[in-house]
Amino acid sequence: MDRKTAKLYIGKKVLVNEGNQGQYIATLEDMVVEPNKPWRGIVRIQGVYEYPNYSIDTMELVHPCFKENERYECSGQRIEPYSHSFPYNYKESLALSLKDKWDEVHQVNQDTEIILSLIQQELRRLHSEHLIFEASYVYYQLVKKGRSIYIYDESKRETLSIDGCPFEFEIHVNGEWVQALYISGMSFETEDGEQVDLKHGSTVRLNKAQFDPYRMLINELEKPSLHALEKGLKKLNIGHEHSVYCHNSLLIKLLTSFNKDNFNGVNFISYANNQNQFVVQHHYERSVSETEESTTFDRFEFTSDSGERILTTYATQFSRD
Known part of the structure; x- marks a missing residue:
């Protein structure tokens, strides 16, 4: 933005472009003008317009470089006019910018899947799909x-x-x-x-x-327990393909408790689709016996980020009164 335009925006909202570090909505509070030097602006950050680019090298999410109401002096070249309405607070704008980044990456993934499919078809034609x-x-x-x-x-x-x-x-x-x-x-x-x-x-x-911990959990569950899990997922309009993370403590105990016949605990599973996030607490009990019938208890507590809650349970007749 040139100096003449910048003077018209003092006290108004502007866009601060930090390149890979994101873009931010701010109020231009003042200008620093010195002879024979580019002008600089004093801005106060109001919100996040575009979330920073993620890092492929480290596979980490880069966080915004400015906090809410942070006062910052930057080059006038990084300040651009902004004449649209911005009715969001900092937290709301941060969430919306993250959602935009999600859509961007999701589209890249979809485009990549198309290319991968074309490559696979060509390898199949060459009888080399096994590679x-x-x-x-x-x-x-x-x-x-x-x-x-x-x-x-x-x-x-x-x-x-x-x-x-x-x-x-x-x-x-x-x-x-x-x-x-x-x-x-x-x-x-x-x-x-x-x-x-x-x-x-x-x-x-x-x-x-x-x-994969989630797949191993699914394979461990008895059919009635798996049905109880899938019943809850269906009510929330999600499926196994929406699983994001699984802390499989049951697997850990099965592999490390060779001398134990009874154990219990909780698995934590998270799911996500384009609209909501879901968390499932899987409470389990196992009793293994060579002389008596083994017992199983599984309770799945579903919670969505919209507040919806569902409970499903499976237990052998001997595991719970």
Whole structure:
């Protein structure tokens, strides 16, 4: 903005453009004018017009560089006229600018998905579609030591017991990878019920998606418990695809409580769509017994940011009165 125009905007709203650090609505309170030097403006920040750019390098959200009512002296070149109404306070404008940034990134993601789809189609035409998914797997070699069977990760030089492994493997059969569950020894069972016996040194693989805490929680739940969760999600018009974060304490306890038969706790799951945020508290109890029937209790408490609350529960007849 030139000096002449700036004088007309003293006491009025202007736009302060900080480039990658965002744009801000402010009041031009005064001008600093010195001979043979560019003029500078004294502004007081009123709101956020455009949220700062996010950092791809650090994958962090950059916060606004100005706070509400902060007084700031900046170059006149960064100040632009603003003649529109701005009926928002600082907090409201911050939220709206974040929503605009969400829409911007969401559109980029949609455009990226289209390009990825086109690339995948071309790889399929070249009979090389499998190259896309190679990074999604962890490969192991079957190793037999005495009477025990292990899986060996050559890249990490780690050896793990396969006995009791909860994951679904993929094994190489007739030149193709097929899903299979480990039975015992060197034997696996495919989805078709076929038993396949592998050898020492055979390669098996795991899809990394199985390590996702939310997916592991879904796989652990009994069908009635999963139905209770999905019933609540349906009432809120969301689904598993809207999951954002899952703190799976149940998994942690299952993996670290080998000597315990009873445990309880709470999982925290968050969901989001274009309109709302949702939080689910999953209260659980587990009792494992070799002589009596095991018991299960799951209660899902749903809360939306609009204040809506839903409660769904599943319990075996022995777990709760």
